[in-house]
Amino acid sequence: MADSQATLPPVTIDPALALLEFSSIAAGVLAADAMVKKAPLDIVRAGTVQPGRFLVLVGGPVAEVEEAQRAGLDAAPEVLTDHIFLPGVHPDVVRALAGGRSIQPDDALGVIETANVPAAIHAADKGVKGALVNLMEVRLADGLGGKGIVLFTGVVADVEAALDLAEAALQPAQMVRRVLISQLHNEIAQIIQTSTRFGTQLGWRW
Numbered sequence: 001m002a003d004s005q006a007t008l009p010p011v012t013i014d015p016a017l018a019l020l021e022f023s024s025i026a027a028g029v030l031a032a033d034a035m036v037k038k039a040p041l042d043i044v045r046a047g048t049v050q051p052g053r054f055l056v057l058v059g060g061p062v063a064e065v066e067e068a069q070r071a072g073l074d075a076a077p078e079v080l081t082d083h084i085f086l087p088g089v090h091p092d093v094v095r096a097l098a099g100g101r102s103i104q105p106d107d108a109l110g111v112i113e114t115a116n117v118p119a120a121i122h123a124a125d126k127g128v129k130g131a132l133v134n135l136m137e138v139r140l141a142d143g144l145g146g147k148g149i150v151l152f153t154g155v156v157a158d159v160e161a162a163l164d165l166a167e168a169a170l171q172p173a174q175m176v177r178r179v180l181i182s183q184l185h186n187e188i189a190q191i192i193q194t195s196t197r198f199g200t201q202l203g204w205r206w
Contacts, residue, residue, distance in 0.1 A: 016065040017089040019057045019118050020072045020080060027076035028054025038071035039064040049141035053081065055117060057097075062087045082174070084118035086125050093125045096138035103193045104134045106153040110163045111179045113149050117141050119174035120148025126169040127152055127162035139196060147176060149196070156182045 020035075022028035025048055032046040035058055043059035058068050069085055086093075092102070112127070114120040117140045128135045133154040140148050152162045163178050184192070 015089070016062040016085070016087045017057065017059045017094070017121075018065050018069040018072075018083070018085045019055060019121060020069070020083040021117050022054045022056075022076060022079050023052070023081050024076065024079040025052065025054045027079045028056060031072040031075035032056040034075040035068040035072040039067040041065065041068055049117070049146065050143070051146050053117075053141065053146060055141070059089075059094075082116050082118040084122045086121070090125050090128050090135075092128050092135040093121065093138070096124060096135055097121070097140075101137050102134050103136065104153055106134060106155070106159075107183050108154060108156040108159040109136075109179075109181045109184045109189075109192065110152040110159040111149060111177075112152075112163060112166045113147060113176040113178070114170065115147060115174050115176055117146075117148050119170050120150055122169050123148075123166035124150045127166040130165040131162035132158045133162045136192075137196060143197060151192070151196070156180070 020031060022031060028046070035056060036044055041058045041060040041064060045057040047055060049055055056072060058065055066085065069083070073080065073083065112120070112123045114123060120138060120140060124135055124138050127133060127150065133152040136151040136153050138148070138150050150166065152159050160180055163180060167175060167178055
């Protein structure tokens with residue numbers, strides 16, 4: 001798929017979400033099939049992302065999602081790169097996964113950069129649940145070489161708390177970098193609020 005976020009409609013996943021990431025596309029299709037056959041689910045999304053990985057996202061009641069996740073894990077464990085299971089996933093995370101962006105004129109910006117997709121979703125959920133922050137954006141995989149980025153905004157102390165919670169939830173290998181900017185310059189703020197994709201910003205005139 002061209003953009004893993006754009007393919008997700010604004011649905012409500014309540015109360016659980018699971019996402020599995022595979023290094024083999026063929027094995028990912030096999031796992032997705034096993035998951036759907038194992039339990040009734042409210043939401044199923046699956047497809048390729050850069051660089052040659054396959055994602056399977058499912059949502060629904062906790063027991064069914066957990067059962068489906070186990071089936072996916074058992075289907076191709078040798079090519080599973082990472083996975084996440086979130087009972088009671090935060091609604092803002094669901095909104096962000098559906099491609100929604102929340103723009104608020106806050107001073108501080110926090111960025112978590114992760115090595116893969118499941119880690120980014122986990123970081124976003126932990127940060128927004130544990131601190132009074134705005135989840136501006138979650139970007140996943142495509143255009144990022146398989147990595148993920150999470151953007152929090154808010155008061156400096158709250159954004160720092162969200163970053164701490166997000167980082168603490170991840171393994172060292174899942175983290176690429178965290179950044180806290182206490183007062184974002186207006187020009188950069190406008191750019192980030194418009195889009196974090198460089199290609200969308202090229203309509204300038206000299």
